Amino acid sequence: MRANPLVDGVLEGLNPEQRAAVETTEGPLLVLAGAGSGKTRVLTHRIAWLIGACGIAPEGILAVTFTNKAAGEMKERVAKLLGPEAGDVWVATFHSTCVRILRREIHHLGRSRSFVIYDEADVLGVVKEALRRHSLDPKVHDPRRLRWRIDQWKNAGLDADAAAERARDLDAEQAAGVYATYQRLLEEAEALDFNDLLLQTVELFDRQPDVLARWQARWQYVLVDEYQDTNRVQYRLVNHLASAHRNLCVVGDPDQSVYGWRGADIRNILDFERDFENAGVVRLERNYRSTQSILAGAGAVVAHNRDRKDKQMVAERGGGERIRLFEARDEREEAQRVVASLLEARRSEGRSHGHFAVFYRTNAQSRPIEEELLKYDVPYAVVGGVRFYDRAEVKDALAWLRLLVNPKDAMALRRVLNAPPRGIGKTSLARVEELAEREGVSLLEAMGRFAAAGAQARTAARIREFLELVEGLARELRESPPDEAIAKVLERSGYLRHLEREATPEAESRVENLRELLLGAADFAAANRVQQEGPSGPGGERTPLELFLDQVALVTDLDAWENRSDRVSLMTAHSATGRVFPVVFLVGMEEGVFPHAASSRDDRSVEEERRLCYVGMTRAMERLTLTWARERRRYGSRTFGVPSSFLREIPPELVEGASLDEDVAASGRSLDYSYSQDADAGAGDGMAAARGMRVRHPIFGTGTVVGVRGSGVDQKLDIRFDRVGVKTVVLRYANLEFG
DNA sequence: CTTAGTCTAGTTTTT
DNA sequence: CTAGACTAAG
Numbered sequence: 001m002r003a004n005p006l007v008d009g010v011l012e013g014l015n016p017e018q019r020a021a022v023e024t025t026e027g028p029l030l031v032l033a034g035a036g037s038g039k040t041r042v043l044t045h046r047i048a049w050l051i052g053a054c055g056i057a058p059e060g061i062l063a064v065t066f067t068n069k070a071a072g073e074m075k076e077r078v079a080k081l082l083g084p085e086a087g088d089v090w091v092a093t094f095h096s097t098c099v100r101i102l103r104r105e106i107h108h109l110g111r112s113r114s115f116v117i118y119d120e121a122d123v124l125g126v127v128k129e130a131l132r133r134h135s136l137d138p139k140v141h142d143p144r145r146l147r148w149r150i151d152q153w154k155n156a157g158l159d160a161d162a163a164a165e166r167a168r169d170l171d172a173e174q175a176a177g178v179y180a181t182y183q184r185l186l187e188e189a190e191a192l193d194f195n196d197l198l199l200q201t202v203e204l205f206d207r208q209p210d211v212l213a214r215w216q217a218r219w220q221y222v223l224v225d226e227y228q229d230t231n232r233v234q235y236r237l238v239n240h241l242a243s244a245h246r247n248l249c250v251v252g253d254p255d256q257s258v259y260g261w262r263g264a265d266i267r268n269i270l271d272f273e274r275d276f277e278n279a280g281v282v283r284l285e286r287n288y289r290s291t292q293s294i295l296a297g298a299g300a301v302v303a304h305n306r307d308r309k310d311k312q313m314v315a316e317r318g319g320g321e322r323i324r325l326f327e328a329r330d331e332r333e334e335a336q337r338v339v340a341s342l343l344e345a346r347r348s349e350g351r352s353h354g355h356f357a358v359f360y361r362t363n364a365q366s367r368p369i370e371e372e373l374l375k376y377d378v379p380y381a382v383v384g385g386v387r388f389y390d391r392a393e394v395k396d397a398l399a400w401l402r403l404l405v406n407p408k409d410a411m412a413l414r415r416v417l418n419a420p421p422r423g424i425g426k427t428s429l430a431r432v433e434e435l436a437e438r439e440g441v442s443l444l445e446a447m448g449r450f451a452a453a454g455a456q457a458r459t460a461a462r463i464r465e466f467l468e469l470v471e472g473l474a475r476e477l478r479e480s481p482p483d484e485a486i487a488k489v490l491e492r493s494g495y496l497r498h499l500e501r502e503a504t505p506e507a508e509s510r511v512e513n514l515r516e517l518l519l520g521a522a523d524f525a526a527a528n529r530v531q532q533e534g535p536s537g538p539g540g541e542r543t544p545l546e547l548f549l550d551q552v553a554l555v556t557d558l559d560a561w562e563n564r565s566d567r568v569s570l571m572t573a574h575s576a577t578g579r580v581f582p583v584v585f586l587v588g589m590e591e592g593v594f595p596h597a598a599s600s601r602d603d604r605s606v607e608e609e610r611r612l613c614y615v616g617m618t619r620a621m622e623r624l625t626l627t628w629a630r631e632r633r634r635y636g637s638r639t640f641g642v643p644s645s646f647l648r649e650i651p652p653e654l655v656e657g658a659s660l661d662e663d664v665a666a667s668g669r670s671l672d673y674s675y676s677q678d679a680d681a682g683a684g685d686g687m688a689a690a691r692g693m694r695v696r697h698p699i700f701g702t703g704t705v706v707g708v709r710g711s712g713v714d715q716k717l718d719i720r721f722d723r724v725g726v727k728t729v730v731l732r733y734a735n736l737e738f739g
Numbered sequence: 740c741t742t743a744g745t746c747t748a749g750t751t752t753t754t
Numbered sequence: 755c756t757a758g759a760c761t762a763a764g
Contacts, residue, residue, distance in 0.1 A: 065754095066753095066754060067753095067754065068754085093754065094754070095754055096754095120753090142749095144749090194753090194754065197754095229754095258752075259752080259753080259754090261751080261752065261753095262752080262753065262754085361751075361752080362750090362751055362752075363751085363752085364750085364751095364755090384752095384753080418740095418741095421740085421741065421742090423740060423741085424740085425740045425741080426740085427740085428740090459740095554754080572751085572752060572753095573752080574751085574752045574753070575752085575753085596751055596752080597751095598750095598751060598752095599751080599752095608752095612752080633755090634750090634755090635749080635750065635755055635756085636755045636756090637755095
């Protein structure tokens with residue numbers, strides 16, 4: 001059996017625990033994989049082992065992940081081990097797996113297979129519409145809050161009836177009522193929200209054992225990544241798929257469970273052994289990623305969680321340097337010091353930009369860092385944040401496509417109706433809506449009827465014109481490749497013309513984005529043409545347009561972009577899961593920021609914040625820098641901060657550059673960190689800067705002082721550097737040599 | 740009906 | 755501070 005060189009290669013270099021996780025192929029298996037313990041390695045090697053050593057057909061294996069990035073990475077790594085055969089393993093996110101199943105099977109639930117997937121904005125629009133139908137004031141019943149409530153119900157696997165049954169007060173009753181209407185509106189629009197993708201699949205399997213049996217037979221081996229982040233619906237889905245053969249391998253780390261707020265249920269991993277009798281358990285506790293100091297620091301933080309299975313990670317790497325900690329006056333200075341430190345490491349250690357990542361708790365915190373990076377021309381990429389497919393113009397274009405594919409898509413119709421503006425206003429729309437509801441027809445249908453009777457001549461003509469446009473485009477483009485469809489739609493609808501007529505910089509950038517969308521669509525079309533020829537292409541009877549729309553609905557950011565080339569990465573701590581960098585800055589370590597104020601209410605969410613902190617810290621391989629600012633601008637106003645309680649949880653001997661002032665802490669006053677700072681020395685001992693002085697800066701080299709502002713340690717100098725031109729530096733931190 | 744301008748309120752993390 | 759809601763004028 002081991003004669004096969006491929007087989008030997010698959011086990012080579014694995015430690016005994018990893019090997020056990022790979023070789024234990026039959027029956028349920030829980031792999032508790034601590035940070036940096038080679039989790040992905042185990043998953044990919046396990047897949048290779050199943051195929052290479054056990055002779056399992058690649059298409060008999062299902063590997064589910066949470067993010068597209070994780071799926072892509074796994075696919076790539078399996079391909080490296082196996083070659084092209086790997087392409088037949090189904091590696092995908094929960095959501096795209098469900099879409100795949102539903103596209104083939106959802107008619108068993110009496111729903112259309114050409115459903116559209118509603119995004120955040122669509123869904124919010126549906127909630128607002130549902131509120132209108134209930135005559136509830138959106139000012140009293142916050143649509144976003146309701147949307148969140150519905151989401152929570154769905155995460156828990158409760159439908160509107162179940163929600164209504166549980167309602168104990170008027171508010172809950174009303175919310176459940178809105179939920180019911182919301183769901184009805186989705187169904188009328190032949191639309192599914194994100195959670196429906198999972199829920200409908202589970203319901204399908206609940207109700208149709210024969211359908212379930214088919215998928216169980218197809219996927220004889222099921223692997224689940226990041227199991228700690230699964231919610232109850234995902235849990236049921238996995239159970240369904242694995243219940244016949246029980247060849248289920250789940251991999252996760254309870255310490256990295258950071259999506260509780262989104263319905264992730266940590267019980268799924270904690271109770272695995274109870275749920276699956278005779279489950280094997282493998283613990284991966286050797287960390288190959290981080291230095292001892294980083295691992296110990298992160299471990300010390302997460303050890304403060306009370307609700308936790310104890311676990312001791314062992315660093316296989318040496319001690320390394322200590323964790324760096326610094327305090328900044330405000331978020332600007334924090335950013336300055338992060339960037340200065342980054343540039344310094346680049347210069348003196350020969351690091352590339354790609355070595356660095358900056359993590360923050362909330363997206364809004366990226367701004368000052370970005371500004372500082374821009375100032376020094378440091379290339380960077382913000383992961384997450386404002387997403388390409390969320391831009392208004394991109395959504396407009398996609399709404400057009402959606403409407404062509406599915407004329408019942410009410411949100412797409414509303415979007416498109418006045419993009420560009422065509423004189424069909426609120427009052428007309430309201431009357432059309434009323435008519436649609438009364439006569440039980442789609443919006444598009446109702447528009448036709450309204451134009452025929454009831455509308456003013458002018459409005460009727462405009463509506464007819466619009467309907468003709470939609471029908472013409474639909475007829476012509478339904479089967480077209482997406483790039484062609486987008487181009488024609490933008491042209492014929494007058495959208496592009498309208499933008500170009502504006503001639504503002506914003507409009508220009510919109511046109512630019514649309515061009516990018518067009519390029520993306522062309523890429524997709526090209527890739528898809530190839531794929532559809534293959535035997536296992538996902539195509540089936542679906543049109544290229546439909547496939548394209550699925551893709552954009554499920555892909556959040558342009559994955560290709562972030563990995564590309566040599567850039568500093570900026571992202572939230574949540575987005576950092578599954579990523580690793582040699583040098584990591586974790587900024588904004590203040591109470592109320594991280595841990596976030598919204599989560600300080602109950603212990604459970606504080607513990608989740610702590611795990612999030614653990615995740616952030618353990619992303620670092622060699623160097624970890626934690627920073628906090630005494631003062632921070634939030635939404636325009638100034639707020640004052642104290643260091644995050646998490647900082648205090650790191651043993652001081654692991655930290656460099658700062659030490660907890662015990663007296664101050666003990667006295668119960670606000671926490672303070674005092675630190676000795678070499679940079680202060682130069683500025684502190686009476687050195688006065690003056691115009692015309694020659695200076696040497698550690699990063700910019702030599703230059704001449706051309707301006708002096710302020711006084712004392714906060715003095716700022718404008719310096720014309722010989723190499724890089726004029727820059728403003730803070731005397732206190734610039735570490736200048738004079739003379 | 741549209742648009743530009745004012746106001747306000749709401750701020751976590753996202754497949 | 756900013757996106758979205760609202761208002762008043764064209």
